[in-house]
Amino acid sequence: MATLNGSAQPRIDTRVRIGSARLKNPLVAASGCYNRGAEFARVVDPAAYGAIVLKSITAQPRLGNAMPRVAPTPAGMLNAIGLQGPGIEYFLTHEAPALASAPTAIIASVAGFSVAEFAAVAARMDGLPNVVAIELDVSCPNVDREGECFAADPDSTAAVVAAVKERVSLPVIAKLTPNVADIKPIALAAQSAGADAVSLINAVRGMAVDVTAARPVLANVSGGLSGPAIRPIAVNAVWEAAKVLRIPIIGMGGIETGRDALEFLMAGATAVAIGTANFRDPLVPLRVLRDIEKEAERRKLSTVAALTGLAHPSFATKTGTR
C-alpha cells in the first residue's frame, strides 16, 4: 500500500488483521454504541471505521432493564441497558439483510445465558453478508445474576469459545470484562479454546447515588461505566493480556483522541474500539485515524500495525506484530 511517488506524502498502510479477517483500518465502533451506523450517517460517514461491531444479539428478544438505565458520570457514563434487543430470529429476518449494504465490515456480537445459547446464536451469524468476525460478549456486566458473567471464570470463558469455534468458520473474538482480579488466566483460557482475538475491555461495574432522592440513580442499581474515566483500567488490561497472548487484542475503554488510541496500540493492541466517544463527537473516528497515521509517519513506520506493542517489553522487535 505504501506508495512513494514524487513529492507526495508516503501513505501509511492502515490495514490490520484480526484472525483471518482483514480490516482496512484499526478503528472499530464498539458494540452497543453504534447500531449499524445509520444514525451517525447524517453527520459522519460510518465507513470511517474499519469495522462496526453490532449490538450484542441474544437468542430471545429482550426489553432490557427498567428506566433510568443510563447516567452521565464524571468523564464517563453508566449504562444498564440490559441487552435490549429483538432476538436472533427477528434479527435474521429483518435486520441482517440490510448488512449487505453495510458501510464497512461488520463484526456480529453475541450474548447468551448458556454455552449452548452462545453456540446456537453464533452459528446463525456465520456467513451473513459483510460479517467478518463474531464477537462473544461473555462479559456484559449488566445481567443481574452473578453466575451469568462467563468472563469472570477461565473455564466458563473457554467453554463458550470452544463451543462457538466448533460451529462457526469466521474468526471468533472473546470480549472480556475488567471486573476480575487478573485478566491473564481468562485471556489465556480464551486463546487456548481457540479464540482468534480478544476485545478488552467491556464496561467497568459501577454505580451512582442520587443524593437528593436518596436512592441509586440506575433502576438496576449498578451498571457498566464507560468513557475516559475507565481508560487507565483498560490500558492496563491490554498491557497485562499482551504479556501472555499471541492472538491480537482489540483495545477499548474511553478512547476519544488519537493519543488515547496510541496508548492502547503501544500497550499491545492491534486494533482499537470506540464506543462512548461517538456520542460526544461523531467525527471521532476521522480524528483518531488521522492522528494515528501521523504518529506512524513521525516514527517513519510504513504500517499502523508497527505501532502495536511499541511500549511493551513482550514485543521484542519493537516493530510490528508477534
Added chain:
Amino acid sequence: MPAHQQSLEDATLVSREFIAPGFWHLGLRSPHIAGRAGAAQYVAVDIPGDFAVRLPLGIWTADGDTLSLLFREWGTRTERLARLPVGTTLSLLGPLGNRFTTPTSAKGATIVAGGLGIVPFWLLAKEYQRAGIALEVIVGARSKDLLVGVDTLRELGITIATCTDDGSDGTQGNVIDLLRARPKPDLIYGCGPPAMLRALCSFANERHVPCQISMEETFGCSLGTCWGCVVPVRRGCDQATGYPRAPADSRAYDLARVCIDGTVFQAADVLWQR
C-alpha cells in the same frame, strides 16, 4: 417518521442572561440549527470539560441565525454551561427529535406546561400565530420563582393562565385543575414533569381529546444508538418503529426511544406502566 435533518455545528455563545436563581437564558449563533428548529426539538450540547456525553436541551427560541436555551442548573453540565463566557464556541448537534404537529384545520389548541416544560412552546406559539389559529396557554409550577419564560411567551401577545401549588402566582392548584375548570379543548399539547404528563394523558384520553406530549428521559447518546432513553408505547403506534418486534412476542407494548422516535408522543400511545 420525522425528517432527521440535522447538523453538527460550532455555535457561538452570544448572550447570557440570568433569569432567576439557578435559571439561565443563553443565546447561541447557530445558523444551520436555528434555521431548521421546530417546536419540541432539542440540541445536544458538547459541554467543555470532562463530560463523556452531550447535554440535551430544548430549543426555546429560534430567530434568524440565533437560537436560545432556557435551562436550570441541574447538575455538573448545566452548572458549567451557566458559567461559560459570551464568545465561547460550543459544538451543537441538532435540531434533534421530532416536532409537535399543528393541525391543518383551524381549531384552537391548549398548551399545558409545567415549569421548564414551557421550553417547546415558544416555537409552537409562533407556528400557531403564523397559521392564525387560537391558542390558550396554561403554565404551572410549584411556586412563582419556578415559573420561568412566561413573560417571553406573553411578549408574543399570548394570553397565559398561570397556577402555582402554593398560590404565589396565578391560581392556586395544578395545571390539570385549571384545565378541568375550562371548556373541553379541541387539542392539547403538553410538556413538563412525568407526574404532570401522566395526569394530562389520563385527562385527555378519558375525554378523547387528541393530545401530544414532549417527554424527557436521561439521555446517553441523544442519537438513537444506546437505547438508554426508552419508554413503553402502544404496540404498532408510529413511534414504536424504532424497536423491532419479534414475531412470537406477545407483549402488549413496544419500546420507543425518546431521543429519536420522540420526544413528541401521542397521549393515547404512551403506556405509563409496564
